[in-house]
Amino acid sequence: MMKLPPHLAHITLKDLLKPPFISCPQCGKEALGVMTIGNHQYSRRCYTCGIITRYALPKLNKKVIYLDQFVISNIAKQLDPDSTDSKRGNHAKFFMELFQILDRICKLQIAVCPESPIHQHESVVTGAHFENLREVYQHLSYEARFKSPDRVLHCQVVNSYQAWLENSTTSLPGERSIAIEGDLDDWTNWLRIEMNYILPGLSKELEATKVARTKHLRRLAELSG
Numbered sequence: 001m002m003k004l005p006p007h008l009a010h011i012t013l014k015d016l017l018k019p020p021f022i023s024c025p026q027c028g029k030e031a032l033g034v035m036t037i038g039n040h041q042y043s044r045r046c047y048t049c050g051i052i053t054r055y056a057l058p059k060l061n062k063k064v065i066y067l068d069q070f071v072i073s074n075i076a077k078q079l080d081p082d083s084t085d086s087k088r089g090n091h092a093k094f095f096m097e098l099f100q101i102l103d104r105i106c107k108l109q110i111a112v113c114p115e116s117p118i119h120q121h122e123s124v125v126t127g128a129h130f131e132n133l134r135e136v137y138q139h140l141s142y143e144a145r146f147k148s149p150d151r152v153l154h155c156q157v158v159n160s161y162q163a164w165l166e167n168s169t170t171s172l173p174g175e176r177s178i179a180i181e182g183d184l185d186d187w188t189n190w191l192r193i194e195m196n197y198i199l200p201g202l203s204k205e206l207e208a209t210k211v212a213r214t215k216h217l218r219r220l221a222e223l224s225g
Helices: 069-079 089-107 117-124 125-142 149-165 173-180 202-224
Strands: 018-023 031-037 041-046 052-056
Touching: 069 089, 069 117, 069 125, 089 125, 117 125, 117 149, 117 202
Parallel strands: none
Antiparallel strands: 018 031, 031 041, 041 052
């Protein structure tokens, strides 16, 4: 069969299904593949007759691991075949092994490493390295995202004020939910579609803000000294 050029290729229903393919209860063909995972269940669809079947999944209790920019940067260096930085010694070995462990426990639905707006802001100013950094934190996040620091702070203040009104000395529930978007303890779908878009001028604006803050802190230090 002649292979179609990329601009003429098309996606079939089978392309959207994941193996293993099992026997379809309706048509009997080995064409029932995994279609979606989520909402604590997964579904299979037959690419021949189109029947859909659903199966319940057990509940999860994933751990949340926050990766700072230092870790993301060093992992990206080890995964980049063109990088010459930190490619030898125990330093390189540690971050490669760390990535392998994190990748495995996230795929096993044991933990998740949410991405953060801070990751984006600290990565976009690196210029040519931005795409490599983004690939690391998006891959390990599995679509879990921290809210912006301002939103998290606001929720913490509101929750603390509510606890004060109720004369409660115990922390209120929902600490993870006020900081992270999405259902952390749901099963991760095998199919993920991402859009890489950055506001024009964001990098220059962040750089200008950094310079302005540094000048302000230096002036305060001189006044206090």
